[in-house]
Amino acid sequence: MDNGLQQDKIYVTRSLMPSYEEYIEEIKPLWDSHWLTNMGAYHQQLETKLAEFLDVQNVSLTANGHMALELTLQALDLPEGGEVITTPYTFISTTHAIIRNGLQPVFCDIKDNYTIDETKIENLITEKTVAIVPVHVYGNICNINAISEIASKHELKVVYDAAHAFGERFHGQPVAGFGDASVFSFHATKVFHTIEGGAVCSNDHTIYDKMYNLKNFGIRSEDTVVAVGANAKMNEFQAIMGLCNLRHIEDAITHRKQLYEQYISILKDTQWLTLNSPDKDIAYNYGYFPVLFKDAKQRDFIYEELQKQDIYTRKYFYPLTCDALCFEEKFNACDLTRARDFSQRVLVLPLYPDLTPEQVERIAKSLIEAGGKCI
Numbered sequence: 001m002d003n004g005l006q007q008d009k010i011y012v013t014r015s016l017m018p019s020y021e022e023y024i025e026e027i028k029p030l031w032d033s034h035w036l037t038n039m040g041a042y043h044q045q046l047e048t049k050l051a052e053f054l055d056v057q058n059v060s061l062t063a064n065g066h067m068a069l070e071l072t073l074q075a076l077d078l079p080e081g082g083e084v085i086t087t088p089y090t091f092i093s094t095t096h097a098i099i100r101n102g103l104q105p106v107f108c109d110i111k112d113n114y115t116i117d118e119t120k121i122e123n124l125i126t127e128k129t130v131a132i133v134p135v136h137v138y139g140n141i142c143n144i145n146a147i148s149e150i151a152s153k154h155e156l157k158v159v160y161d162a163a164h165a166f167g168e169r170f171h172g173q174p175v176a177g178f179g180d181a182s183v184f185s186f187h188a189t190k191v192f193h194t195i196e197g198g199a200v201c202s203n204d205h206t207i208y209d210k211m212y213n214l215k216n217f218g219i220r221s222e223d224t225v226v227a228v229g230a231n232a233k234m235n236e237f238q239a240i241m242g243l244c245n246l247r248h249i250e251d252a253i254t255h256r257k258q259l260y261e262q263y264i265s266i267l268k269d270t271q272w273l274t275l276n277s278p279d280k281d282i283a284y285n286y287g288y289f290p291v292l293f294k295d296a297k298q299r300d301f302i303y304e305e306l307q308k309q310d311i312y313t314r315k316y317f318y319p320l321t322c323d324a325l326c327f328e329e330k331f332n333a334c335d336l337t338r339a340r341d342f343s344q345r346v347l348v349l350p351l352y353p354d355l356t357p358e359q360v361e362r363i364a365k366s367l368i369e370a371g372g373k374c375i
């Protein structure tokens with residue numbers, strides 16, 4: 001069977017995997033214990049190891065990142081109908097988590113680094129505002145100090161969607177400790193993953209405690225149900241994938257960094273292209289390589305041209321979450337000039353640890369060539 005062509009396809013990401021032998025060896029004990037889920041030994045072990053690695057007091061593991069976000073908002077007991085200031089420049093999960101809690105998203109525009117524009121937050125605060133849900137987009141960190149000041153002044157909760165910021169530090173401080181809670185996704189496409197999975201991180205033990213109830217039906221012992229919880233537990237196969245991947249995460253990030261720098265060296269002088277430049281004070285995880293084109297026409301043209309060469313980039317994030325079909329035209333009135341502009345001009349290029357330098361060169365050169373046909 002000739003699948004040579006198939007192998008040449010380059011997707012925007014490719015899941016990190018431990019060796020087959022490493023994973024198989026680690027899951028073998030499950031055939032003795034038959035303990036496959038319900039906060040088993042591996043679930044507990046991964047919570048402890050991640051708390052150490054992320055430098056935060058509590059890590060509560062969940063079945064996926066979305067449930068981590070949705071249940072964290074629930075854990076904060078925010079009043080029904082309350083307004084939550086957030087960004088539309090994110091994955092749809094952020095917005096859905098707010099709405100599925102009976103809360104109202106209020107969309108704020110973004111800055112040059114794609115994160116929420118903290119200078120526009122206060123204008124959006126009303127009597128009904130209860131929380132802020134910012135996102136560390138592409139691993140660029142939000143202005144945590146300004147957001148924290150606004151939150152204390154107006155007595156608002158802050159939950160960071162940190163799905164893109166695994167393992168990062170900002171001015172030496174671990175990202176997992178920001179806000180009332182910081183939430184990670186460990187989906188297969190993320191820098192660190194557990195196949196599907198997520199975590200709620202906090203230095204406040206009450207959040208860990210409430211999350212335990214919310215992810216396990218509120219069951220605290222065989223005959224005691226203390227809360228109306230859902231089911232969002234991480235199972236043992238997921239936790240073991242996490243324990244294996246955690247052994248290799250530093251190598252994976254180092255490899256990402258090399259490829260990232262190679263992209264920059266090839267693309268930096270291309271006049272019609274804007275590259276992301278993460279703040280120097282971030283210990284960055286090199287999760288994504290977003291580029292901005294001149295306009296939507298050029299972006300869409302290059303996207304198509306690269307696909308013809310089996311290079312699959314992503315329009316990420318496009319459309320804005322507030323423009324999703326399911327919301328019809330409900331959020332049309334928001335002033336989101338920059339978010340709308342960026343979402344029409346952005347592409348995320350392939351970046352994953354086992355991408356080769358030859359492939360990076362092929363992608364970058366094809367992009368320059370295609371762009372040259374549409375300036």
Ligand SMILES: *Cc1c(COP(=O)(O)O)cnc(C)c1O
Pocket residue numbers: 064065066067090091093094135161163164185186187196197198
């Ligand atoms: C991946 C992601 C999520 C959702 O995580 P899942 O694990 O896929 O449920 C939420 N927010 C952002 C910004 C993400 O990238």
